[in-house]
Amino acid sequence: EVQLVETGGGLIQPGGSLRLSCAASGFIFSSSYMTWVRQAPGKGLEWVSVFHSGGGTHYADSVRGRFTISRDNSKSTLYLQMNSLRAEDTAVYYCARGRDDYGDFMNWGQGTLVTVSS
Amino acid sequence: EIVLTQSPGTLSLSPGERATLSCRASQSVSSNYLAWYQHKPGQAPRVLIYGTSSRATGIPDRFSGSGSGTDFTLTISRLEPEDFAVYYCQIYDWPPRYTFGQGTKLEIK
Numbered sequence: 001e002v003q004l005v006e007t008g009g010g011l012i013q014p015g016g017s018l019r020l021s022c023a024a025s026g027f028i029f030s031s032s033y034m035t036w037v038r039q040a041p042g043k044g045l046e047w048v049s050v051f052h053s054g055g056g057t058h059y060a061d062s063v064r065g066r067f068t069i070s071r072d073n074s075k076s077t078l079y080l081q082m083n084s085l086r087a088e089d090t091a092v093y094y095c096a097r098g099r100d101d102y103g104d105f106m107n108w109g110q111g112t113l114v115t116v117s118s
Numbered sequence: 119e120i121v122l123t124q125s126p127g128t129l130s131l132s133p134g135e136r137a138t139l140s141c142r143a144s145q146s147v148s149s150n151y152l153a154w155y156q157h158k159p160g161q162a163p164r165v166l167i168y169g170t171s172s173r174a175t176g177i178p179d180r181f182s183g184s185g186s187g188t189d190f191t192l193t194i195s196r197l198e199p200e201d202f203a204v205y206y207c208q209i210y211d212w213p214p215r216y217t218f219g220q221g222t223k224l225e226i227k
Contacts, residue, residue, distance in 0.1 A: 037163075037216075044204075044219070044220050045155070045157070045206055045208075045218040045221075046218065047216035050216070052214070058214040058215065060215075096163075099168060101150065102151065102153070102169050102172075102210075103150070103151040103153070103209070103210025104165050104168040105153075105155075105208075105216075106165055106168070106174065108162035108164070110161075111162065
């Protein structure tokens with residue numbers, strides 16, 4: 001059974017940093033592309049970042065230069081380092097596993113809440 | 119950048135009725151890269167349809183997807199009580215970028 005478990009969320013002041021983790025199991029993590037998607041309170045889903053199995057990384061314009069995605073294949077874990085956090089980064093952050101050749105997200109974690117507030 | 123517009127914003131129907139949800143793209147997209155998700159409060163989103171019309175594993179056959187170019191549709195043939203949720207369409211385009219529509223809320227009438 002595929003499992004994705006996000007941790008690391010919490011309350012952080014504007015300008016602060018936070019690192020999210022996503023522990024994966026039940027599939028070959030190293031050959032999968034992984035992504036972060038977020039949902040702000042009362043809003044829809046917003047793609048944040050992707051890490052392809054070949055090593056390429058990409059970001060949404062709203063987080064580029066502030067967030068860094070990384071992965072440790074030996075630990076089957078995906079990370080999101082979030083710096084210079086703003087109030088508008090407040091959201092539930094989901095990690096998800098991508099499906100090759102189709103660009104959709106076939107498995108999702110339950111999410112972790114990040115609240116940026118003073 | 120491709121923008122996805124979903125309609126209607128809210129759809130009020132009764133169990134047993136047919137639901138038709140629309141997703142329109144601001145420019146033509148590959149049918150390989152159009153997906154639909156169901157999202158319920160407090161739960162993880164769940165993919166229903168990928169590649170415009172392929173049902174994901176475990177998705178009942180009352181869910182179907184169709185369309186091409188800029189116009190795509192998710193149809194739920196006969197609504198069950200558990201189908202009331204928010205639905206999103208999503209595309210992948212280049213440079214690697216993933217875009218969601220704003221969502222359609224399917225509520226019980």
